[in-house]
Amino acid sequence: MQFAQEELRRSGSGRVLDLGCGAGRNAIPLARLGWDVVGVDLSRPMLLAAAQRAREERLGDRLHWVLARMDAIPVRERCFELVIAHGIWNLARSAAEFRRALKETARVARPAAGVFVFTFSRNTFPPQTDPVPGESFVFTQFSGQPQCFLSEAQLVRELGAAGFALEPAVPLTEYNRSRPVLPHSGTPPVIYEASFRREGGRRCVTDPPSQGCP
DSSP states (O other): OHHHHHHHHHHSEEEEEEETTOOOOOOOHHHHHOOEEEEEEEEEHHHHHHHHHHHHHHHHHGEEEEOTTOOOSOOOSSOOEEEEEESSSGGSSSSSHHHHHHHHHHHHEEEEEEEEEEEEEGSSTTTTTSSSSTTEEEOOHHHSEEEEEEEEHHHHHHHHHHHHEEESSOOOEEETTTHHHTOOOOOOOOEEEEEEEESOOOOOTTTTOTOOOO
16 A cells, blocks of 8 residues: 555556455555556456445445456556556466466556566475476465466566566565475465566656546
């Protein structure tokens, strides 16, 4: 929320995309701050719960809910001044799906848009843990399902390839790194929290909003 507040102050006004919004845990507070929010999720029950919360808090005019995948966002390009990717990109089942999601985020983000990332770290596992065959950062040892666990270098490189640069004003932080997780131990994953910025120039507060955005 602190990063979102600073981004709102920097841009003056704007739209935020909340990927994997769930029941509105981030979207509702973002709307309270003054953002116009588009929440995207694959769970219809979660979106219905989010919409109910928005009605109860009388924030319906600032919130829009979309049933969609993270790699197929049904909005036009350059719609958002801020993107929240909180615990969503790590759910990609392959590097290809992960990269499609990054490419789609780059498509809908405006130049100089901020991106807040909260995702699984490779340090969740001991160094000798093997990824899925043919993959470099997809592992099944945590939940039995393929999920993405990137090293810091991989995270910065993958976002850089999609057109996002690490935001120097916000430190890249790693949480829960007390000791590596043993497979299926029930220990929480190690998490990276970081902020990036869409390359392509600095947005001016006088820039007009993108046409056709929700």
